Amino acid sequence: MTGREREQLGEDLSAYLDGELAAERAQEVERLLSESAEARALLEELRGVSAQLGALPRVLAPAAVTSTIVSQAERQLRSERARQVRRAWVVRFAGGVAAAAAVLVGGVWIGYEAGRRSPAPIALQAARPAAPAPTAVDKLGVAARELAPGDVGEITRTLAAPKPEVAAGSADRAAYREQLLGEKERREAGELAGSGAPLVRVVVQPRDDAEYAAAVAMLRSWAATSSAAGLPQDALVGAEADRDMVVPASARPVAQSFGIPVAELPGRIGQLEGQAPQGVYVQVGTRAGGAALPAQAEMQGGAMQHGNVVQPAAAPACATQAKDERAAAAKRTPKEERAGQPSSEKPAAAGRGPEKKPEAASPRSPASRAAVAKVMDANSVPAPASLAVWSHELTDQMLGLLFTGAGELGGGPGGPGPATTSFAQGGRVTLRVLLLPVSPRRAAASQPNEERRE
Amino acid sequence: MAAEERAARGNRGRWRASNGVQIGVNRSAHETNVTDAELVQRAQRGSAAAFGELVLRYQDRIFNACYRMCRQHADAQDLTQTTFLRALEALPRFRGGSGFYTWLFRIAINATMTQRRAAGRRPVRSLDRGRDGDAEASTPVAASRDCAAGPSVEEDELQQRVAEALAWLDEEFRAAVVLKDIEGMDYAEIAEVLEVPVGTVKSRIHRGRMMLRELLHDQRAALDRA
Numbered sequence: 001m002t003g004r005e006r007e008q009l010g011e012d013l014s015a016y017l018d019g020e021l022a023a024e025r026a027q028e029v030e031r032l033l034s035e036s037a038e039a040r041a042l043l044e045e046l047r048g049v050s051a052q053l054g055a056l057p058r059v060l061a062p063a064a065v066t067s068t069i070v071s072q073a074e075r076q077l078r079s080e081r082a083r084q085v086r087r088a089w090v091v092r093f094a095g096g097v098a099a100a101a102a103v104l105v106g107g108v109w110i111g112y113e114a115g116r117r118s119p120a121p122i123a124l125q126a127a128r129p130a131a132p133a134p135t136a137v138d139k140l141g142v143a144a145r146e147l148a149p150g151d152v153g154e155i156t157r158t159l160a161a162p163k164p165e166v167a168a169g170s171a172d173r174a175a176y177r178e179q180l181l182g183e184k185e186r187r188e189a190g191e192l193a194g195s196g197a198p199l200v201r202v203v204v205q206p207r208d209d210a211e212y213a214a215a216v217a218m219l220r221s222w223a224a225t226s227s228a229a230g231l232p233q234d235a236l237v238g239a240e241a242d243r244d245m246v247v248p249a250s251a252r253p254v255a256q257s258f259g260i261p262v263a264e265l266p267g268r269i270g271q272l273e274g275q276a277p278q279g280v281y282v283q284v285g286t287r288a289g290g291a292a293l294p295a296q297a298e299m300q301g302g303a304m305q306h307g308n309v310v311q312p313a314a315a316p317a318c319a320t321q322a323k324d325e326r327a328a329a330a331k332r333t334p335k336e337e338r339a340g341q342p343s344s345e346k347p348a349a350a351g352r353g354p355e356k357k358p359e360a361a362s363p364r365s366p367a368s369r370a371a372v373a374k375v376m377d378a379n380s381v382p383a384p385a386s387l388a389v390w391s392h393e394l395t396d397q398m399l400g401l402l403f404t405g406a407g408e409l410g411g412g413p414g415g416p417g418p419a420t421t422s423f424a425q426g427g428r429v430t431l432r433v434l435l436l437p438v439s440p441r442r443a444a445a446s447q448p449n450e451e452r453r454e
Numbered sequence: 455m456a457a458e459e460r461a462a463r464g465n466r467g468r469w470r471a472s473n474g475v476q477i478g479v480n481r482s483a484h485e486t487n488v489t490d491a492e493l494v495q496r497a498q499r500g501s502a503a504a505f506g507e508l509v510l511r512y513q514d515r516i517f518n519a520c521y522r523m524c525r526q527h528a529d530a531q532d533l534t535q536t537t538f539l540r541a542l543e544a545l546p547r548f549r550g551g552s553g554f555y556t557w558l559f560r561i562a563i564n565a566t567m568t569q570r571r572a573a574g575r576r577p578v579r580s581l582d583r584g585r586d587g588d589a590e591a592s593t594p595v596a597a598s599r600d601c602a603a604g605p606s607v608e609e610d611e612l613q614q615r616v617a618e619a620l621a622w623l624d625e626e627f628r629a630a631v632v633l634k635d636i637e638g639m640d641y642a643e644i645a646e647v648l649e650v651p652v653g654t655v656k657s658r659i660h661r662g663r664m665m666l667r668e669l670l671h672d673q674r675a676a677l678d679r680a
Contacts, residue, residue, distance in 0.1 A: 061517035
């Protein structure tokens with residue numbers, strides 16, 4: 001027997017002792033043991049060593065270990081909570097500043113555009129059968145629409161915030177985008193995706209395990225679809241649970257954090273997939289106290305027609321603007337209202353080509369939507385055909401700079417439901433699309449979300 | 455004794471922080487019936503109580519393994535704390551692909567290996583009992599709170615010799631036999647903890663036992679000569 005064979009036999013004896021040998025090999029070892037006294041002696045010695053190790057007393061952790069772990073963990077949790085609170089305040093402050101800046105910038109730009117183009121209302125443009133090529137945001141939207149029915153969750157598309165001097169038309173969009181990306185995002189992108197790819201966040205804020213499972217299914221579907229739709233494979237997808245910021249204690253989300261490339265997402269979340277419910281509402285809009293919720297579009301069977309996904313918010317998120325908004329809405333004729341909102345036809349986003357002619361520069365005019373389109377375009381995220389849908393609300397609020405997704409089924413005018421989370425962060429604007437499952441339970445159980453209203 | 459200690463720990467109640475963050479260390483009947491996966495899920499949702507329960511559930515095993523690896527109470531204490539705090543940090547990224555407890559042991563063993571490397575891979579203990587601050591000598595086996603009656607003198611001596619011999623093994627072999635013969639893990643779990651193939655685990659366990667056998671023979675021979 002060679003040294004290696006002897007070593008192998010020894011390993012097999014140890015494994016036999018531990019019950020880790022395959023049945024066939026175990027039989028061979030037993031046959032050997034019956035024939036070899038030396039093998040039997042070695043086995044007994046190994047058994048003795050193993051037993052002596054197993055007989056060593058188990059030493060329990062001193063009480064000080066528990067208390068130290070607990071106190072340090074508390075400190076860790078406390079600092080994390082404080083960080084979240086700080087972030088919430090910074091986000092709100094930044095949102096306000098960004099909005100104020102946007103009003104100024106938008107006004108200047110719209111003035112420029114109004115002087116350069118004829119004042120055709122955006123409603124007319126929307127009626128054109130123009131079908132621009134899908135853009136990145138389009139693809140994201142399509143991906144969201146093609147989710148399995150009943151998916152729940154939020155898709156957050158992070159866009160760069162407008163900067164006037166570049167928004168007017170810089171050729172070097174890549175450099176501009178780089179400029180707009182915050183240090184944190186660049187670091188995240190570098191760490192998680194190894195590239196400076198567009199940052200895409202998926203925020204999952206379901207309220208229970210079933211919704212979480214549905215959200216995971218949505219993520220899987222979305223990732224697969226977005227990949228097929230040609231989103232950059234290295235686009236960074238992340239998910240975060242803003243549990244302490246936006247979700248009430250009574251409805252803690254079952255949240256997971258992801259920070260992985262799109263291409264890896266399906267495989268990574270496969271283990272978490274769950275059963276999706278049977279329908280989904282997609283809403284983009286705001287819920288203001290006493291104001292009407294945005295119209296809803298229901299998706300059954302997974303597919304939703306382009307342009308039907310969302311309806312613009314009829315009311316602003318900001319209570320101080322609610323009165324003006326209601327007055328403005330009252331002045332609109334039903335025709336205007338329809339024209340200004342998405343239909344089965346794809347409204348061309350103004351500001352994307354020479355044929356687009358926004359009207360006068362008013363914060364709530366269609367022209368201001370064009371400003372949004374322009375802003376998005378200037379940030380390497382060309383305006384999608386359905387931008388008017390999304391930008392409408394933004395226009396009504398803050399010149400289209402705060403993209404908000406909100407609403408709660410069954411909330412209804414003045415009813416309960418989570419308020420909008422709208423913010424600009426780190427010089428960027430976040431677009432949120434909230435997918436809610438069609439569920440009577442949700443409708444009945446919708447509750448005010450005080451934390452979101454802050 | 456262990457039960458009393460646990461009860462005493464439980465009676466210490468909850469640690470409360472001024473901002474409301476608190477980690478519960480009381481064990482209710484419900485909590486003891488909750489699976490690791492459920493506790494992990496709750497902890498990932500921000501439940502400090504769930505994390506506290508996980509600490510209670512595994513701190514002794516982690517401490518014991520760390521102690522058997524480094525053979526110093528103070529080091530084992532630090533390593534146990536480090537393990538749980540790293541686990542808390544990494545918890546959001548824990549996917550449940552492996553069991554929580556193998557994941558926790560992986561953190562603990564990695565921390566121990568790192569600490570040992572930082573310490574220059576010196577032998578954990580001399581075989582000369584008590585000569586260099588032998589932890590086993592300064593912390594008698596009777597300190598084992600699992601043993602109400604305590605071991606006999608002969609048992610005590612044998613355990614001392616086994617512990618000393620274990621301390622002489624290289625870390626990789628020591629970790630393998632500690633996880634197998636002390637923690638009772640199977641080869642697949644050990645492979646997960648050590649992040650090596652099962653074949654490597656099998657080899658390390660056997661070689662570790664063989665080295666221990668030789669060391670114990672030498673000890674016995676030295677005692678006979680004396």
